Amino acid sequence: MMRVFVPKDAVALAFGADRVAKKIAEAAAAGGNAITIVRNGSRGMFFLEPMIEVETPAGRIAYGPVSSSDVASLFAADFLNGGAHPLRIGKPEEHPFLAKQTRLTFARCGITDPVSVEDYETHGGWRGLKRAIEIGSAAIIDQVTKSGLRGRGGAGFPTGIKWKTVADTASDRKYVVCNADEGDSGTFADRMVLEGDPLMLIEGMTICAVAVGATKGYVYCRSEYPHGARTFNEALNNARSAGWLGNNIKGSGYSFDIELRMGAGAYVCGEETSLLDSLEGKRGVVRAKPPLPAHKGLFQQPTAMNNVLSFAATPYILSEGAAAYADYGMGRSRGTMPLQIAGNVRYGGLYETAFGLTLGEIVEDLGGGTESGRPVRAVQCGGPLGAYFPPSLFDTPFDYEAFTARDGLIGHGGIVVFDDTVDMAEMARFAMEFCEVESCGKCTPCRVGSVRGKELMQHIIAGHNVEANIVVLEDLCQTMKFGSLCALGGFVPYPVLSALRHFPEDFRPRAAAAAAE
C-alpha cells in the first residue's frame, strides 16, 4: 500500500493539513488509488507546511506548502509517483534547510508515524532503553555524565549529576517528572517531540527511571498544546500495550509508568519547583531551594526532573555511546541543540545542530533574514526572559558560556528575530508586564518589582523624567536579578537591560532624539 504523509504537527494544522488529508483521501478513493495516509510530525521546515510526502521507489518526495485547493492538481501531476508540480520540493533530506543539520534528537521527527511502536523500533527506537536495562543504573549515569548533556530547559545543569543525586537518595518511592511546560515565546521543540516523536520521550524517561530507581513518571504539559497532549496520550497507550511501560518492562524486572498532566495557563509552572506544587494540586508557587527536587521533590520524594529535550537526548546517548554525543559541540556545551528559529524570519523552524554556530549564521544564513525584507534590528534569545542582541553581537557563538559572557542566555534555544520597526522600549515594558501577569507572588522583588518596572517603563515611554527613571529602572533590575526566588523575576532584567544598553535611543523622547541628530 502506497503511503502518503500529511503532518499533524500544530503548524501544519494551522495551515489546513486536516483539510488536505481529507481531500487527498477523497481524491484517492474517487480515482481508485489505494493509499494509506500517515499523520506524521513535522520535519521542522515551517515555511513549507503543510509539507506532504509520498513514498516512491526512489525515496520520499515532498510537496509544499500544500493547501486543499492544490490536491486536484497534485493528482493530475501524478504526485503519488513523484510527478513534477510547482510545489514539488524533491527529497526532503536534500533540502538545504535539512541537509546541513545534525539530527540526533530529531532524527525520526517527521519521518515516522509518531504513535506507532513498530515504526519507532524500525527507526532505531528502544535501543537506548535496551542498552540501559543491560548496563544498569551506575553505568547509565556514567554515560549520561560523560556525554556532557546539560539541562535543555534553560538552566544548563549537568543531567548526569542530577540523576546521580536522585539515584543516591534513598527512598521507597521516587519520581521522574518531565517539564513539558514550554512557555517561552519562540520555542516549539518540546511541542514537536510530543506531536512528532513522543515515544522517544517515553524511552528517555524510562531510561532515567531505570537509572534513578523510580517507578512513576509524570509529564506536565501546558494546556496551550492540546494536540501534543493528544498524540502523547496515544503514544502512552500504545507503549503500554506493547509492554514498554508498566510492570516488569519486557521482562527486565523494572517497572515504570507515565501519566500525562495538563497545566492551566500559568507560565511560572515552567519553573521546576512551582511545577511540582502544581502537580501536587496546589497553586504553582515557587519553592525556596534547598531542598533540591532531587532530594525532596514531588510529594517530598526524590524526583528526577528534566525538560523534554534532555530526556529526548538520552536514548541516542545510551544507544550510540556518550562519546558519539560529546563529539559534537564546543567548550562545555556538548552535543546538539535544537535551535528554534522564530519570529520575523524567512525560513523559520527547527534546526538541530552542534553548539558553536554564531548568532549571525543562525539568523542570516539559516533563517534567511527577516520575512518582511527589512533589516534585522534585534534578536531575542532564550524566551521572554532572554536578552535582546543587536546585529553588532552577531559574532556570539551559540554556547552556554559565550552567551553568559555577553549578558545573555540561550535558555531553551528559542531565537526570535525582529525587524527595524520594533520599538525596544515597548519590548522592555512588555517584559515587565509579562512578569507582572505571570508572577506567582511568592517573593517581593518579582511580585512588586514587575509592577513598578512596568510603571517606570510607562513613564519613560511617555517622556516623563526619563534620565532619573532610567536610573531607578536599572537599580530595580539589580534588585530583581539578585533578590528574586526564581528565574522569572531574576531573569526579566535580561530583556529590559539589554534593550536599554543596546538600543538606548528607543528610551529617549523621540523629539529629543531627532533634535540631537
Added chain:
Amino acid sequence: MPETTVFNEGRARQIIAEHLSLEGPLLPIFHAFNEEFGFVSDAAVPIIADVLNLTRAEVYGVLTFYHDFRRAPAGRHTLKICRAEACQSRGSEAAARGVLAQLGVSWHETTKDGEISVEPVYCLGLCASGPSALLDDQPIGRFDKTKLAEAIEEVCAS
C-alpha cells in the same frame, strides 16, 4: 446560554469521585469541571474541599491562581490570540486590535451573541508562522481579520 453552563451538584460529585485515584487530583478536577460546565462554579468549591479534605480557602486559592479556570460562563467557543514576542515581531498586536474591533469586544470578553470569548495567550508554539491563534482546538497561522472571520463563521455553523 447552552445547557453545559448549568451547575449540577450530583454531576459535580461524580466528576470528583472519578479523579480520587489520582495523586494530586485538584487540577484534573478543575479541568474536568471547565470541560463539563464551561466554568468552575463557586458552588463547587465547598464540595471539592469537603471530598478532598482541604479548606475552602485552599481550593479557592488554586482555582484563582490559574488563567485557564473560568469562574463564570463564557462563550460557546474560545478564541485565544497570542500576544507573545514572536507573534509581536510579526504584527500580532495590530492584527489582534483588528479582530477585537470586528468582534466588538476587548480581551477576556464575550461577543454579544454569546458565541466567542476572546482570551490572550502567551505563546502557542507556532512562533515562525504568526500571528497565531487557537479557536477551540483549531490552530490558525498568519491570521488576519478575514481569515479569522471565516474560521469563526465555520466553527459557529458546526
